[in-house]
Amino acid sequence: MTDIIDTTAEPTFRERHASTIRTWRLYARTFRNNGAAMLGLIIIAGFMFLVIFGPSIVPYPEDALGATHIEKKLQPPSAEHWFGTDEVGNDVFTRVVIGARVSLQIGLIITGISMLIGVPLGIIAGYVGGWVEETIMRVTDVFLSIPGLILAIAIVGVLGPGIGNAMLAISLVWWPGYVRLVQAKTLSLKSAIYVDAARSMGASKMRIVFVHILPNCLSPIIVKVSMDMGMAILYAASLGFLGLGAQPPFPEWGAMISVGRNYLPDWWWYSFFPGLAIFLTVLGFNLLGDGLRDILDPKGRE
Numbered sequence: 578m579t580d581i582i583d584t585t586a587e588p589t590f591r592e593r594h595a596s597t598i599r600t601w602r603l604y605a606r607t608f609r610n611n612g613a614a615m616l617g618l619i620i621i622a623g624f625m626f627l628v629i630f631g632p633s634i635v636p637y638p639e640d641a642l643g644a645t646h647i648e649k650k651l652q653p654p655s656a657e658h659w660f661g662t663d664e665v666g667n668d669v670f671t672r673v674v675i676g677a678r679v680s681l682q683i684g685l686i687i688t689g690i691s692m693l694i695g696v697p698l699g700i701i702a703g704y705v706g707g708w709v710e711e712t713i714m715r716v717t718d719v720f721l722s723i724p725g726l727i728l729a730i731a732i733v734g735v736l737g738p739g740i741g742n743a744m745l746a747i748s749l750v751w752w753p754g755y756v757r758l759v760q761a762k763t764l765s766l767k768s769a770i771y772v773d774a775a776r777s778m779g780a781s782k783m784r785i786v787f788v789h790i791l792p793n794c795l796s797p798i799i800v801k802v803s804m805d806m807g808m809a810i811l812y813a814a815s816l817g818f819l820g821l822g823a824q825p826p827f828p829e830w831g832a833m834i835s836v837g838r839n840y841l842p843d844w845w846w847y848s849f850f851p852g853l854a855i856f857l858t859v860l861g862f863n864l865l866g867d868g869l870r871d872i873l874d875p876k877g878r879e
Contacts, residue, residue, distance in 0.1 A: 614868020620861030643826030695755025703763025807862030
């Protein structure tokens with residue numbers, strides 16, 4: 578007697594999503610074979626560990642709030658103070674670890690505001706075209722023609738120093754990159770066959786934008802965000818170093834370096850460890866961004 582195969586049985590989850598599973602396996606294999614990307618992932622994983630668990634593992638949490646211990650000032654690295662102490666006796670290790678959370682907030686806020694401004698403008702410019710596109714892109718060109726850090730310094734000079742004003746200033750000079758990226762991608766997508774098919778079936782402009790164009794812009798946006806996180810942290814640290822960003826005793830890496838440079842070279846640890854934290858964080862995000870680009874760019878996998 579032959580077994581009867583039930584052709585009406587519901588397909589399993591694995592069968593329904595076989596194509597998606599294969600795609601994610603390809604992504605994982607591509608990323609795993611990229612040594613630099615894996616190094617970036619490890620660095621960012623360590624950074625995220627400090628962001629999440631840092632406040633509970635630091636030995637002197639009160640030092641992040643500006644406590645003073647004059648009797649311990651400018652002590653070199655030791656078993657008690659791994660990264661030494663600063664000019665008022667605060668534990669540098671504690672302040673560097675707590676500064677990781679501050680830096681993540683800075684990066685997220687700057688890239689988030691930049692995306693909220695740049696992505697919609699890029700889609701409008703690319704999809705609508707005409708005088709609307711010309712106006713948006715010429716304004717974008719004006720912002721791109723001025724060095725970003727110089728323009729951010731000018732904006733902070735008007736608004737006044739402070740971490741909030743520094744993040745706002747950097748955001749206001751960061752959005753043009755997203756406009757350029759999304760506008761170019763939208764121009765290539767709006768003439769695609771599936772967009773023409775949706776248009777011929779009577780789909781509204783809003784549906785075409787949100788269902789067919791925006792989802793296909795996500796890959797380059799994700800890659801840019803991953804790289805911009807590190808650069809946004811570096812820009813904020815630069816403003817802090819110039820005294821225009823976070824103000825002491827706020828535990829921000831750039832502000833710590835700004836104060837610590839006054840004690841070089843004898844008390845080198847004061848500036849060295851915050852600088853090392855900035856270097857590793859920016860390196861990690863850049864390497865991770867390169868890895869994501871290899872995954873999300875089909876030409877990079879050929």
